[in-house]
Amino acid sequence: MKKHKKLLLLMTLILAFSSVLAACGADKNDQSANSGTGNKPKEQVFRMNLASDPPTLDPGLSQDNTSNTVINAVFEGLVRKGADGTEEPGVAEKWDISEDGLKYVFTLRKDAKWSNGDPVTAKDFEFAWKRVLDPNFTPASPYAYQLYYIKNAEAYNKGEMKDANEVGVKATDDYTLEVTLENPTPYFLSLMSFQTYFPVHKSVEGNASWATKPDTLIGNGPFKVSQMTKGQKIELVKNDQYWDKASIKLEKVQMSIVNSSATELASYRNDELDYAGHPTGNIPTDQLNAVKKELGDELVIKGIASTYFYIFNTTEEPFDNVNIRKAFAMAIDRKAIVEKITQGGQLPAYGFVPPGIKGEKDEYRKEVPDNYFNENLEEAKKLLEQGMKEKGYTTLPEVTLIHNSDDNHKKIALAIADMWKNNLGVTVKVQNQEWGVFLKNRTDLNYQIARSGWGADYNDPMTYIDMWTSTGGNNDTGFKSEEYDKLVKEAYATSDNAKRMELMSQAEKILVQDNQVVMPIYYYSSVSLVKPWVKNLHLDYKGDIDFTRAYIE
């Protein structure tokens, strides 16, 4: 009896050992095949991570960072963003802008080709833009409004005008595109490198799933998609038809799809990735300190044009009182938050428009300093008292702060609630909410204080200002000001850039200083890690990555 038991034990042990050995043994043979433990890649391959599958690779439908990162490599607009943020010729080799700023004439280069060899013509642009604007386009493009600067575009898109020929875009010949605008728009040229303005190939018509398969996904950019495995990876290869292929050194771009920031960082440390972090991934905050110490040379921290802020529900007690709102905004320590919690070089925010956005001559934030309010405990207490008196409170009722489920949002919310408790003596309950539930509550004004964030769509303060008008779809605060609406309307209408900036700064003052509808917390930064062998990689003002001209050395 004993003997048999021993035999069984032996069997188990052998099984256990052999599986461990098999694992180790197999590893040695496979080592060369796996990019895992090697150092820098032998070929011109760039490896990065996307936190999630891009929802679409159709430039007309794209509205998120992840999709845009891939689309920017696979398509190219009339102009492209240069390394220093200026507009460089893309498919257009030159352009003329009329005196009044209403008419643009683009002359396209003749050597621009689609990845299947067809020439890229002005008609492709006209087709692509009208496709997005077409009221029957299925599914409707959420970013169609990005084309509303074009004459009659809005009316056509909303179905108020039936004739597509009335829209202010016309290919007068294969290589000339004429665009007429609704209002003079100083930043219109920079929009030409925005996805919604990218061309699409004629073959996409009638094929709803063209952008989901590599063989129907015809682009005109430096790369083309060679492989897409859902939830796992996307592989790009150099596009030999690209007009500027001489500047493209990378042969391949491999994008893994992992939405664990810890895994992303571990892969980077293990040389499985050449790039980690913003904009398509994240570095876990808990490891930032260690990363700074161990990988300091590879860490890139850059301010980007996004603002992290809280909004107050101005229609409900107690935040229908401006003094209470002001008191709350003044009573937190932003420096402690960015230094001790987010730790990624974010800047304390006292205004709404972030640095990096163009102003009249320089950056807007340099021309219009964000001194709308400051942190001042004494003042905050006084304002709170005054506000409470106005509202007839003897003690402030418990307040709830909502944020969507995320570790960083949670940490910031807890720290701020603790600051309010210590500094103002008010109890603030922090509540996590599932994404959809959170958005619904915020939209329905079913909250008191809510987390929010806003990134630029284009490089102009207007992308931060026009959302707070009475009819702004993203104004979830209940804030309505005729004066504010008027300033925005005037700014739209004028072509005088100095005047526009003046009007927008007045609007920002109303929003932040006078009404404290928003409580700015910090201006975002982009935190990323780049291997030393990756050269010529660029991040633009909003933190979008451009790897098209990068190379491995």
Add this chain to the structure above:
Amino acid sequence: MATEQGMPHPAAQQLTPEDFRKIGPDEKQSEVIQRESLSSWRDSWERLRKNKLAMTGLVVMILIVIMAIIGPMISNYDYETNDLMNTNAPPSAEHWFGTDDLGRDVFVRTWMGARISLTVGLAAAAIDLMIGVIYGGIMGYFGGRVDEFMNKFAEILYSIPYLLVTILLLVVFEPSLGTIILALTITGWINMSWIVRGEIMQLKNREFVLASRSMGASAPRLLFRHLIPNAMGPIIVTLTLSVPSAIFSEAFLSFLGLGVQAPVASWGSMINDALSGWMYYPWRMLFPALFISLTMLAFNIFGDGLRDALDPKLKK
């Protein structure tokens, strides 16, 4: 099955009422076979007490409960106050278990967390046990159409996307400890019921059950006196799985916004929060994980001892 139960013996058909006589209650009682219950419990307890391992488990469990009660009182810190100047500090004389990413004391948080996690874990497990055993017992015992319907109901419930149910609960209820226990037990009992069902199906044709049934024992009596006690082993094992899975599900549900909300601590949420930086700040994960494991180990050892003590077959 049916033949043994339903069809009368041929000899029985020739009987007439005159063949029967009324018997008194005493005589009836004597036909029911059962061990004396009081002494059997005492017997079990005696056996349990002699099992040193099991008693160690019991003592550890009691100690953890005591610490959950007094732990937060014997420290100078509270579980929610931040100290941003002193974040992620290793264990020291000041902070016995170190501090977390907001500078909160891990010692206090561990014991505050024990309160939430033990409550949630034990309550969820107890409810799973109750519903699962009864439901599974009925399925297994009656079989046939009853089993089919109850089984399908459980399968449907099990297949409905749990996350959807959770989000709905989140919308309907205010977050509280109660909602979390509700969310955990909505589907938590199903596994238990399946395990019990399988066991009962196997046991119900055993000789001792047939014997008892032929002596006229009622269905509930058969189930609770004979079948379920004999399925105790797998039940206890399943139960030990419910406790940690409830503790970790609680963290996940709280993260979504259901149930207890930060800054209230629980073991699960402490581990969740510590996960991305555990290689640098191991103490933040170590302590809650250690006490979950200790609790589970103690629970298992004790459960095993309890099973041995209750199981008549293991009597020496």
Add this chain to the structure above:
Amino acid sequence: MLRYVASKFFYMLVSLFILISATFFLMKAIPGDPFMGEKKPSPEILARLMEQYDLDKPVFQQYTKYLGNIIQGDFGLSMKHQGQSVTDIIVDTFGPSLRLGLIAIVVSVIVGVLLGMLAALYHRKLIDNLAMIISVLGIAVPSFVLASMLQFVLAEKAGLFNVMGFDGPLDYVLPVMALSAQPIAFIARLTRSSMLEVLHSDYIKTAKAKGLNWFAIMFRHVIRNGILPVVTYVGPMTANIITGSVVIEQIFGIGGIGKQFVESITNRDYTVIMGITIFYGILLMLARFVTDIVYVFVDPRIKLSGGKEG
């Protein structure tokens, strides 16, 4: 047997119908829509999108339309991943989860049963206690913690494996380990516990007394009788594991159906939610059906009952 299968199939269809209905209305009851985001589309665009996807119709009308489509085998298009059919999404993402899951199940059952048998045979000896501690840790340490530690120790520090990816056979090792730890622990505990009962039962004592060969006792009687709870557990577990573990797929970067499912719920990608739910329901019901069949083979005393009262 045929009658039995037919009646089971009928019940399954009815159950699926109930599952579809319940999930559909549940899904519509929770807030949100597929087009929500930090930046909202304009009201006109939103209205048009709702119309294009029939989301502006009364819920009951949407439901009957959906049922009609399903009967024709049309699961629709994803509302979030433009242009992708739900069927494609399920097929694409189920592959990795299935491969990983099957390996994990085989590993869990073999290792778990062996460990459990050993523990039972060496009851209250060192091996039993060790097996117990291992299995308790396996239960008490959740898979996401284990996965993260395996990743750190074996991939990042020891350099034995890739941290993420799912290409070569080696990439299976860490996820399988993380995925099977808990089932191993649980199966070992279940096996041990029910084997102990069998080992002490009279018929085994009789068999021993008759001088029956040890292996014959073990395999013909002990395992056969002791494995039933394991069979019960393995059925639903199979359905669970092959439909993917979100956490494991996220941590190791595997494009599996578990990750896809959670994403679709977060995004309110209605058609994908329904498609995967139905798929999962069918798998679970099949697994439970097979479990019941296996019961009969494992323990001949169990009789199956079909449509008619047993």
